Amino acid sequence: MNYIPQELEEIYRKVNSGQRLTLEDGLVLYAAPNLNAVGYLANIVREKMCGNVAWYVRNQHINYTNVCNKLCKFCSFYVPPKDDRGYVLSPEDVQTRVREHLHIPISEIHMVAGINPKLPYTYYLDIVRAVKEIRPDVAVKAFTAIEWVQIARAAKKPLRDVMVELKEAGVSSIPGGGAEVFSDRVRDDLFWTKADSDEWMEVARTAHDVGLPTNATMLYGHIENPQEKVEHLISLRELQDETDGFLTYIPLSFHPERTEIDNLPGPTGEVDLREIAVGRLMLDNFPHVKTFWIMNTIEISQVALWYGADDIDGTIQEYEITRESFEETRQVLTRKQLVDRIVEAGRDPVERDNLYKVLSTDREIVEDGPVGIPEELPVIS
């Protein structure tokens, strides 16, 4: 019996013979009524590339400032400059955050934030060095492309030079944020002050050139359309052909709560799973596809491990970009909880560092100890 619906037969043939999918194929995948068949195709690629492995990382997120002058309509994290709720973590505050989790062998610290025009170039060097002073062995994955543009502006130096200097200070890879959707139409409406797709690509290209691997994201589930999403994926694929510097693709599920566009419903689990699957199928040259459990939920992420995802992100600790309320930032799964969820989903958990070096394949996990309680965020206007 043939389980592949007719409209996916051609893509099935291409997937089995390792042929690259076209823009039209991408549109077919978005339109196909049978989500399970799309997921099945993505799972073929996923298992060819990663077998039964599901990667996770013991990580910590630090959002060093919520002040941002970009005013993106989809964002619930930022406050504009001069708002009373704005904060900036000093290098000492960053060290306090790092110390809170010293009892956990965290291998990656993910540090991103808003675009705060008051911060001088030395601030960025200082916070990276501050992390490394307390945890010399941890990998610092820091600054989205938009922040890199701002850092170079603050430094009044070429981007390449600030990348080299921050790499020397301790940055070892770059997260995938700030890409949103590479569409002028969407940008004009939702994030018109932000770097455009050419600038985002240039940051990634420069990073790869100086030896900093990066991730790539796509924010979906707002006003974008399938054509724009497939074009976004093809642009990423083309740059990867050129540089081979991308590690992981992360589709980001839009959370409308407390944003300027909270009239939109936000994506369903069906949409989340399709994005993972289409990403896996279109990005044939990306080694990894991540389901970010904070945004997709852990349950959808477990299913996503069968729809193209091979990575589930990590323990996180605190996350402020999307959260229940302004005050509550604590969002954590312990290593044991993550491993149990991966095993429950039927995959083999493998702990990694930020560059996918294998750190552990253990399934019987003893808890890392008490989960630290974050202190009040310091408020500095």
Ligand code: V47
């Ligand atoms: O660039 C902002 C997105 C991104 C919302 O590289 C929102 O491993 C959903 O890039 N609903 C930052 N998303 C987060 C990010 C990321 C996350 C996890 C792992 C990695 C990685 C990167 O969050 C922003 C923006 O696209 N975002 N607001 C929102 N309301």
